[in-house]
Amino acid sequence: MTQPVLGxxxxxxxxxxxxxxxxEAGYSLVVCDRVEASVAPLVAAGARRAETPREVAxxxxxxxxxxxxxxxxxxxxxxxxxxxxxxxxRRFIDLxxxxxxxxxxxxxxxxxxxxxALDAPVSGGITGAAAGRLAxxxxxxxxxxxxxxxxxxxLGKPFFCGEKAGQAQVLKLANNLLxxxxxxxxxxxxxxxxxAGLDPSLMCEVINASSGRNSATQDKFPRAIxxxxxxxxxxxxxxxxxxxxxxxxxxxxxxxxxxxSAVRQMLAVTSATYGADSDFTSIAKVVEQWAGVEI
Numbered sequence: 001m002t003q004p005v006l007g008x009x010x011x012x013x014x015x016x017x018x019x020x021x022x023x024e025a026g027y028s029l030v031v032c033d034r035v036e037a038s039v040a041p042l043v044a045a046g047a048r049r050a051e052t053p054r055e056v057a058x059x060x061x062x063x064x065x066x067x068x069x070x071x072x073x074x075x076x077x078x079x080x081x082x083x084x085x086x087x088x089x090r091r092f093i094d095l096x097x098x099x100x101x102x103x104x105x106x107x108x109x110x111x112x113x114x115x116x117a118l119d120a121p122v123s124g125g126i127t128g129a130a131a132g133r134l135a136x137x138x139x140x141x142x143x144x145x146x147x148x149x150x151x152x153x154x155l156g157k158p159f160f161c162g163e164k165a166g167q168a169q170v171l172k173l174a175n176n177l178l179x180x181x182x183x184x185x186x187x188x189x190x191x192x193x194x195x196a197g198l199d200p201s202l203m204c205e206v207i208n209a210s211s212g213r214n215s216a217t218q219d220k221f222p223r224a225i226x227x228x229x230x231x232x233x234x235x236x237x238x239x240x241x242x243x244x245x246x247x248x249x250x251x252x253x254x255x256x257x258x259x260x261s262a263v264r265q266m267l268a269v270t271s272a273t274y275g276a277d278s279d280f281t282s283i284a285k286v287v288e289q290w291a292g293v294e295i
Contacts, residue, residue: 003027006151007060007089009053009076010096011038013233014122015066017129018095018155023047025154030059053079057086062148064093066122069241070102077106077117084113092117093148095136097238099173099245100166107140107165116144119165121172124156126233137161139168173246177260179215180243180280184266186216187225187284195293200226224281225295236283237276240267 003026008019011033019042023029029047032055033039043049050056053076057063063083067073073096077083083092092110094103094117103119110117118140128134134156138145145160152158161168189212193203204217204226224232243264250257266283273289274282288294 004061004151005030005059007032007050007056007063007083008047008066009033009056009063009083010066010068010072011035011042012066012068013126014129015095016042017126018064018066018122018134019047020045021129021132021154022151027151027154030056032056052081053077053083054081054085057083057089057092060086060089062091062093062151063089064095064151067094067096067098068238070098070245072096073098073102074105078109084109084115090115091144091148093152094119095122097121097172097176097242097245098169099249100169101249103139103166103169116141117165118144118148119168120152120158121168122156123172123175128156132156135159137168137171139163140165170249173242173249176239176242177246177263180239180267181259181263182214183216183220183280184263184283186214186221187287190217190221190225190295191284191287191291191293194295195291200295220281221284221295224279225284228295230279230281230285232279232281234280235276236267236271236274236278236280239280240264240271240276243267 005028007030009032023045030050031042031047032050065076106117118138120136120138122134122136124134136152136156136158138158139161149158161171190200190203194200204221207213207217220232224230247257247260247264270283270286
């Protein structure tokens with residue numbers, strides 16, 4: 001597919017950056033979000049405004065969505081003013097993290113209408129979204145993946161995970177569980193060291209040269225926890241949602257998640273203490289509070 005008109009629904013921290021990259025790559029873009037302050041900068045940059053996902057799908061060939069929860073994805077894709085009701089778009093690319101069940105529902109509904117939906121959750125955070133360095137996990141018909149791969153390549157590196165709807169979502173949930181688990185256990189380890197009198201920056205340096213290195217000690221602690229900015233760019237509520245979806249899906253599949261359940265509980269406590277909109281690096285503050293020390 002050469003230079004399709006693209007639509008983009010959901011212009012939050014991730015979506016706005018991805019949409020801007022598509023504009024800068026030369027694509028014609030139609031955008032939609034309930035928050036006007038999110039729409040205006042993209043319209044000023046050359047995008048066309050739409051009031052509903054349905055209107056986006058009336059004007060675009062391919063619609064991409066970056067949305068916060070499974071219920072919102074269902075409404076945007078399948079609701080009365082949803083993408084499926086539009087007359088033009090034949091492809092819907094869901095960049096959200098929703099879990100496989102919603103991906104399967106959306107995929108089946110689009111297939112019944114003679115259209116195609118791909119689940120394509122992304123990883124890499126707002127920095128990766130702005131720089132076009134996201135990891136994009138994609139599942140659905142391989143021929144459709146081949147069609148839209150050039151579009152996704154503007155956003156990062158696409159990985160084809162399989163033709164079964166929801167397979168990419170399973171991989172994304174597994175990834176986000178690992179990221180949250182690394183953050184939780186690293187918080188406990190670093191707080192223990194600080195209480196023993198160790199310097200947290202030295203701890204990270206040694207750990208990163210040793211067998212305990214992980215994404216939290218390599219990135220999140222130096223960038224957001226040790227400087228005490230707690231602004232890595234991913235909300236506690238979203239991390240809690242992702243881990244909850246992962247644990248629930250695993251349980252439905254008969255896969256035990258003992259450690260995953262503990263991570264889910266830690267995120268629930270963090271959300272209750274600091275709010276769902278807090279940065280998920282705030283999990284370290286929970287451990288600090290319990291231990292009576294500050295990193």
